[in-house]
Amino acid sequence: MAPTRTRRVRLAVASGAAMAVLAPIAWFWQDSLLPDAYSAMEHGYADTGGGHAVHSGHGRDVTTLTADPGRPADVSVRLTARRERFRLASGRAVDGYTLNGTSPGPTIRATVGQLVEVRLANDNVADGVTLHWHGVDVPNAADGVAGVTQDAVAAGREHTYRFVADRAGTFWYHSHQVSHEQVAKGLFGALLVDPAPSAAADVDVVALTHLYPGARTIGGREGDVPVEAAPGARARVRIVNTDNGPTQAWVAGAEFRVVAIDGADVNAPTPVRDLAVPVTSGGRADLAVTMPADGAPVRIHIGGPTGIVLGQRTHTITPLPRPAATLDPLGYGSPAPLGFDPTAATRRFRYDIGRRPGFLDGRPGYWWTVNGHAYPDLPMFTVAEGDVVRMRISNHSGEVHPMHLHGHHFVVLARDGKPATGSPWWVDSLNVADGEEYDVAFVADNPGIWMDHCHNLPHAAEGLVVHLTYVNVTTPFRIGGTAANEPE
């Protein structure tokens, strides 16, 4: 009798203990499951940053936030996306994605103020495609985020993007549907916007740096890429980092200036040498050099294995190890008016990136958090048109995050409490290293629903994505659903 009861009690205690361990795990697991289709507007919680969230009910649909539909296009481009096996410029065969048969896709060139119209056709990409105009503050309907501003363009379908190239500079475009896969395998290209009165350099080179499967490249070429440049010529090298990790650029054979960052001119850039220039994932840096009069070549090192070698008679130059010192844009160039007063902020947000164990859509792991919350329970930064917005971005997650805000450029005011002293440092992609804290500001002047996410695209696919939304803007599109929208 007694042994039976002892056994029962023991079994009950063991079962209770097992439940105590398993029940919370099961609850967290089921709580993390995502529905088959959901709106970017539905999940998470509104963070109004101390301002009002006045939803009057008269919503503006994102599809109405367009460039002037009556204005004819100045630059028309048709791009056809294909999944195929193709050859890089280096001759290497790659299984990936092309636009008009090549990767990188064609460089699109416009002059500031022109209306650019791009018709994207999807030939055979089963997952669907979109195009996002990275760094161009386009109208929201042209932002190209599947499930937020449009449905993914299915195979056999087309979609037209229209936007005014609002500022001169170096930009790029890439798919924002299953982007962690499609960008890595080639669905991207460069977009250059020239200033109105052409102050063009003698030599103007686009350096899209990309790691294809098996190949480190610049514009599809491997190793050193030779470029013709006469002695005394002024050259501009536009570095675009299309990979998931930050890279560095440095120059052998001449001093150089960083004349633009993320499509925004640096004010009064001074000549420097023996400094490495950081270019974060998704970011751009335009380097200007004047070729030595004696005809010696100049090498722009980009990352470890690739570079541009400018020269005429010879392109042979001894590689230079990466300089130990790094150019810090916080103090580079000279101050200039911002065009708005960041101290008169009407909204203040914090964007604190962390990491913790848990479940993401049922998968156990160590996932990213924003302000202590994990995807999809993330803040929705809510603003009204005309707000001056301050944001403090900090990172305690153990890894670097290149943070990219769609539709806006923001200016860096301070890093780790140290105020900016150089040229206004306008960015759309900001390298936030572990332990760093940035104070940034911008004017909410482009209504819509905008992603504000990590441009290490696998990190975005792991949930490091929040949205900046304007009051009264709504979207009819859904993540998942029949269009199988999967922006990351």
Place this chain on the structure above:
Amino acid sequence: MRMFYRILAYILAAEVVVQAGAMALAIAGLGTWVDDGGVFDSAVMQSDELAFPEVVGFIVHGINGSIVVPVIALVFSFFARVPGGVKWAAAVFGLVLVQVTLGFIGHGIPFAGGLHGMNALALFAAALHAARRARVTTSADTAAPASVAAPV
């Protein structure tokens, strides 16, 4: 139950062996690749690219490190009636939590990565010890803990 407990404990010990081997393989492969002219930087590290064949070691380490065996072992320990079984299963579980945490902290603070390597040996020893405690099968196993049954 006792048999399951024992097998799970041995599996955990074996996983530590696999984890150590996978890292050593990957790091050796990385060294060879760099010697052959490969460049390892953030672009490579943050990609899904198999830059060299031994990268598979890093991948195995990552997948294997997130397997949930310790939770199952802990639950089995409640039923297994192994002397000190719950205590040692809990110890293994705790060491795994410490191990995973140190592994991730090591991405930002390399010193934590060093502790991650040392804690692996503590975890290995604890898992083996737990497995061996479950080996005792005397007729008195319900009444006498293993320590009492041990020769004096």
